[in-house]
Each structure stands twice: as C-alpha cells, then as structure tokens.
Amino acid sequence: MMIFALCLIMGIIGAIDALGQTATVRTRLQDVALGKLQDVKRDVPDLLAEYPNDPGVHFLHAVVLDDADKAVPIYTRIVNEHGTSEWADDAQWRIVQYYALKRDTSRARRELYRYRTNYPQSEFLLAAMETVRATVGLGTQQQISTAADSKPQAALKSQQSAVATQKPQTTNTNKTAPQSLKPDTYPAEESPKKTEEPPKKVEEPIKPVKYSLQVGSYATRETAEEMVEEFRKKRLRAALLQKNVGNEKVFAVIIGEYPNRESAERAKEIVQRQCECEPFVVEK
Secondary structure (H helix, E strand, O other), X not given: OHHHHHHHHHHHHHHHOOOOOOHHHHHHHHHHHOOOHHHHHHHHHHHHHHOOOOHHHHHHHHHHOOOHHHHHHHHHHHHHHOOOOOOHHHHHHHHXXXXXXXXXXXXXXXXXXXXXXXXXXXXXXXXXHHHHHHHOOOOEHHHHHHHOOHHHHHHHHHHHHHHHXXXXXXXXXXXXXXOEOOOOOOOOOOOOOOOOOOHHHHHHHHOOOOEEEEEEEEOOHHHHHHHHHHHHHXXXXXXXXXXXXXXXXXXXXXXXXXXXXXXXXXXXXXXXXXXXXXXEEEXX
C-alpha cells in the first residue's frame, strides 16, 4: 500500500503539469497533492453535475476514489471515449500502474504495450515502464509477444531482423532460450550474410509512418493556426501540417498521432464527436 500511495502522489504531481488542463481541475489536483483530499471529494459531485462529459472532471473523480478497483473503469472509459484528449495518456498511465502494483503480469505488460504504442510522447511513459520493471518485470521476447496482438508481434520480428543485420553472428546454428530484455531491445538472431541488406533498409521498420486525422485545410497559415487553437480549446491534440498542392502551399489542421492506419480509423468516431467535423486519415 505504501508503494501504491507513493506512486499515486507522483502521478498526481505529474498530471498537474500536463498541457491544456482546465484551471478548475488543475487546482483540485493540486489540492489533492497538498493533502486536501476530503475538500476535493466534496467538490467532485458538483463538478460532475456541471461537466458530465468532461474527461478532466472524470479523471479527477477517479483520482479521489478510495477504491482503486472503481477508479480503473473510469480511466478505461477516458481512454476509450476521449482517446485524443490531454487526459488520455494520464489515464492509461494509471491503468498500467494499477495492474503492475496488483502483480497482474500479463495485463500490466499488455497495458504498457498499448501505452507505448498509442502515446509514445507521453511524459509519464518512462515512469510507467519503470513501475512495470520493478513489479512484474518487462518480460522476455516470447512473453511480450504473448501479451501483444498479432500486429505488434510483426513489429517485434522486424526489430529483431534489424538488430540481427547490424550485429551478424558466426556460423553457430544453436539457438538459445529467450533472455530478459531491456526496453526496446531484443536478442539478435543469426545473420547468414553480412551484406544481405544495406543498413539503410533495415532502419525503415524502426521508424514506421505515423498517421493523423485531418479536420480542415486552409490557404493561409494564420487561418489554420486559429483553427488549431479552437480545436485545442476542445482538448483535442491539434497541430498544423503544411502541404504542397501543385505549386501552392496548403495548411492542413490535423488531430492526434497514431502508429498505424487501423488505429487512426478507430479514432475517427471519437474525434468526429468532439470536433463536430468529418475527419479523414492522412500520413504525417
């Protein structure tokens, strides 16, 4: 319980600095970190009544719950229904923390994999990885593959191939059992020929194409930047992307960043509800 309490306080302090939080939620999180838990608990019902669909208010509600088992479904709902909001990575980090501290090995590793895949830029990612390492361990290559679905398994194989090409071995044909892995590193396999693939080609799978949802296109940068600010006020992770159409420059407004097209397609419905527009998938 002491470990859980310390991690909970660290998560609250980290969440206070997250970009785009409303002043009300930020102030209440600060109060929780300062030990004013009971005062915040009294305010939460009014906030929920006033902002029933606000993911930040729901995040605050989950933080002040005494029963972590009741908080996790709220965090999960934030991730599923508000996946592009500023609160989604905070919520996913809490989910990873919950299963790691419960020593639920397979679920903790699976949720960490989702966290690393969907929110690679999150400021809490390193803390989540260290929590899993300290509680259930990051696991072997085979264990990671079991926790992930078929698509992540293919990604792991491509990384193995890249490592094997960079560090070719001798003609030894004996394969050793999987060993414990460090984050983002996997045991090298045999490479029959040193010159089989140029180094540049094997680097391509390590840096896959990223996808976003385009919600608008404008002739001037000023107009596009104004729209980016409008979407950010709705707590969407908006950005500006410059394109060339013929000899003219076009400034597109995009939402989110996804590791593959399938993830972006799944997020379209969520973004559509929040931006009240018709988004479509584009490569970044």
